[in-house]
Amino acid sequence: xxxxxxxxxxxxxxxxxxxxxxxxxxxxxxxxxxxxxxxxxxxxxxxxxxxxxxxxxxxxxxxxxxxxxxxxxxxxxxxxxxxxxxxxxxxxxxxxxxxxxxxxxxxxxxxxxxxxxxxxxxxxxxxxxxxxxxxxxxxxxxxxxxxxxxxxxxxxxxxxxxxxxxxxxxxxxxxxxxxxxxxxxxxxxxxxxxxxxxxxxxxxxxxxxxxxxxxxxxxxxxxxxxxxxxxxxxxxxxxxxxxxxxxxxxxxxxxxxxxxxxxxxxxxxxxxxxxxxxxxxxxxxxxxxxxxxxxxx
Ligand SMILES: C[S@@+](CC[C@H](N)C(=O)[O-])C[C@H]1O[C@@H](n2cnc3c(N)ncnc32)[C@H](O)[C@@H]1O
Numbered sequence: 001x002x003x004x005x006x007x008x009x010x011x012x013x014x015x016x017x018x019x020x021x022x023x024x025x026x027x028x029x030x031x032x033x034x035x036x037x038x039x040x041x042x043x044x045x046x047x048x049x050x051x052x053x054x055x056x057x058x059x060x061x062x063x064x065x066x067x068x069x070x071x072x073x074x075x076x077x078x079x080x081x082x083x084x085x086x087x088x089x090x091x092x093x094x095x096x097x098x099x100x101x102x103x104x105x106x107x108x109x110x111x112x113x114x115x116x117x118x119x120x121x122x123x124x125x126x127x128x129x130x131x132x133x134x135x136x137x138x139x140x141x142x143x144x145x146x147x148x149x150x151x152x153x154x155x156x157x158x159x160x161x162x163x164x165x166x167x168x169x170x171x172x173x174x175x176x177x178x179x180x181x182x183x184x185x186x187x188x189x190x191x192x193x194x195x196x197x198x199x200x201x202x203x204x205x206x207x208x209x210x211x212x213x214x215x216x217x218x219x220x221x222x223x224x225x226x227x228x229x230x231x232x233x234x235x236x237x238x239x240x241x242x243x244x245x246x247x248x249x250x251x252x253x254x255x256x257x258x259x260x261x262x263x264x265x266x267x268x269x270x271x272x273x274x275x276x277x278x279x280x281x282x283x284x285x286x287x288x289x290x291x292x293x294x295x296x297x
Pocket of ligand 1: 062065066067082083084103105124128
């Protein structure tokens with residue numbers, strides 16, 4: 001006789017339960033429209049290119065290979081990893097020359113200190129919930145050699161995407177305003193199908209939203225608000241990487257402009273974190289690191 005309860009309480013959905021089907025469903029779209037990037041990404045890659053050329057690069061959440069054509073061309077020692085099988089297949093078709101593998105950011109099959117650059121682009125890290133985000137950052141710290149670089153983009157808790165819901169419903173701390181009600185009505189008339197999908201998605205996932213001020217779980221306009229994503233403020237992002245063994249951190253907004261400490265950068269829906277693995281025996285000094293992250297003047 002089984003000792004399991006006859007009517008088990010279903011587990012609460014987590015971000016991955018919601019996001020995994022979206023990644024699979026949009027693999028074909030990513031495969032055909034994969035030449036997007038923004039000034040921030042171009043600036044960051046330009047700044048790192050000389051240092052990481054011909055080194056060991058790990059491109060996490062590689063999707064359909066968009067970034068394989070950017071940083072993958074800097075070295076023959078490039079590996080792209082994604083945990084969505086349809087995206088791994090799409091990346092292999094787009095980039096037959098590249099080493100693309102199925103793998104999870106939270107449990108990487110790479111040796112300690114074996115990688116020179118870990119790259120996780122297009123706010124891919126934000127589809128992990130808070131606990132898994134921390135696991136992924138620990139994994140990046142493990143596989144990077146001391147002094148190695150970690151670069152990722154992340155959604156800004158202080159930026160315009162946070163709380164940008166398709167209806168007069170509000171994000172925590174953002175009550176409905178006449179502007180939001182007007183925008184809701186206008187979208188319903190101009191884009192009814194998209195509007196209804198987005199509205200339904202937000203309503204459906206509202207109970208998963210959290211707001212801790214310096215980080216939050218919410219949704220975002222991309223993919224009709226179907227994803228559950230993580231937001232973080234610039235200052236909290238600095239503290240987060242420092243707590244995971246990184247230093248010399250620099251933040252860059254979507255326009256490629258530096259974000260200084262205490263600048264909320266509320267103009268930027270996402271920003272880039274560029275940081276360096278501290279040696280294990282070196283104590284954390286907040287945002288200070290062993291060597292500054294290179295910048296191009
Ligand atoms: C926003 S897409 C970005 C794709 C690609 N980097 C780009 O910029 O076009 C995020 C990607 O991260 C992948 N991903 C999300 N969580 C992951 C995890 N835990 N491990 C590996 N890949 C993950 C998804 O499958 C998806 O392909």
